[in-house]
Amino acid sequence: MWSIGELAERAGATVKTVRFYSDRGLLPEASRSSGGHRRYGAEALERLRLIRSLRTLGLPLPEVRRVLEDEGAAGRVLEDAVAGRLRELGSEVRALRWREAALRLVRECPPAERADRLRLLGAVNVPPSTAPLARFWRAWLPPRMPARATSAFLEEAVPQPPDEPDPTQVLAFARLHAMTTAPCPGGRQPQPEVHRVGGAHGAAALYAGLAEAYELAGPQLRRARDPYPGEALDAYVAAYASAYDSPDNREFRRLLARRLAADPRLDRYWELTALVLTPPGGAPEPTPGSADDWLRTALERDNAAAA
Structure with a gap:
């Protein structure tokens, strides 16, 4: 039987550490001496070493307790605890990389721009959340649009912040955040005309075709x-033709070009999205916005050639 000091010495720990785990029931004592001092058996040494190993991995005390107490499923409990800790560490690493890029952004910008950039960066959670961007699009999309169609659109329209951003990507995402959280003129976002055609299910079919x-x-x-x-x-024209319940003919293509030209656009959103998605020195990644621009120009050229 070992005293608390002897156990601490064999484990390479401090007496304070052993007492801490004992007081919380993680390291049960085998008995007490006649003077009331704690005594520990040899199994306490292995248990203490396991506790310290788990704590070194960053597992919180509740998870350590689960591993120790659920002996029948200790392997599964440990795997779950380690997987959870890995997820937490991944989030922490992403936050550190974001902060590093944000600090470089502030350091490298002209002094006159620092106040504005600090304001933009200060409004973004770390690691950054895409929830404000998703809320922006949910307000833009037709009400009562089917959930599956909405989710599919959001997956394409909302850019995920890169795990290892550079300052340019951090600034672009911060500007996207500011754009999507700012109040809209008149209190409501302008809705494209096509949203008022065919109802929610018609709009869902349109977005699937687009x-x-x-x-x-x-x-x-x-x-x-x-x-x-x-x-x-x-395919682009067919998507609109389906929403408008019209055949794809020359007259419809001319009408579609006019309607598209009159609809509100979000060019700045897509420009910033491309910056967020494009790594330094890489070719710009296509976005729904850049693809739509390409297709609109193709439509205009097709109409011009036919004329």
Whole structure:
């Protein structure tokens, strides 16, 4: 039987540490001496070493207690605890990388711009959250649009902050955050005309068709090809034709071009999104906005050629 000091010495710990774990019931004592001093058996040494190993991995005390107490499922409990800690560490690492890039952004900008950049950065959570961007789009999309269609659109429209951002990407995301959280003029976002055609399910079909057209246009954007009529444009027009319950003919294509030109646009959003998604020195990643621009130009050229 060992005293608390002897156990601490064998484990390479302090008496304070042993007492701390004993007081919390993680390290049960085997007995007490006639003078009331704690006595520990040899099994306490292995338990103390396990506790210290788990704490070194960063597991909180409640998780350590679960591993110690659930002997029948200790392996599974330990795996769950380690997986949870890994997720937490991943979030912490992303936060540190974001802070590093943000600090570089402030250090490298002209002194006259620092106050504005500090204001932008101070409004963004660390690690950054995409929730404000998603709320912005939920208000933009037609009400009562099916949840699956909404989720599919948000997956394409809301850029995920990179795990290892550079200052340019941090600034672009902070500006996106500011743009999507600012009050809209008149208190309400301007809605595209197409949202008022065909109801919520019609809009869902439209966005599904547009997603297909954007996917077809993506390779052309990556190759930096000039807009041209083809499969991507046909899918683009077909999506609108379905929403308007109209055949895809020359008259409809001219009407569509006029309506698209009159609809409100979010060019700045897509410019910033491309900056967030594009690593330093990389080619710009296609976005729904850049794909839509490419397809609109293709439509205009198709109409002009027909005229």
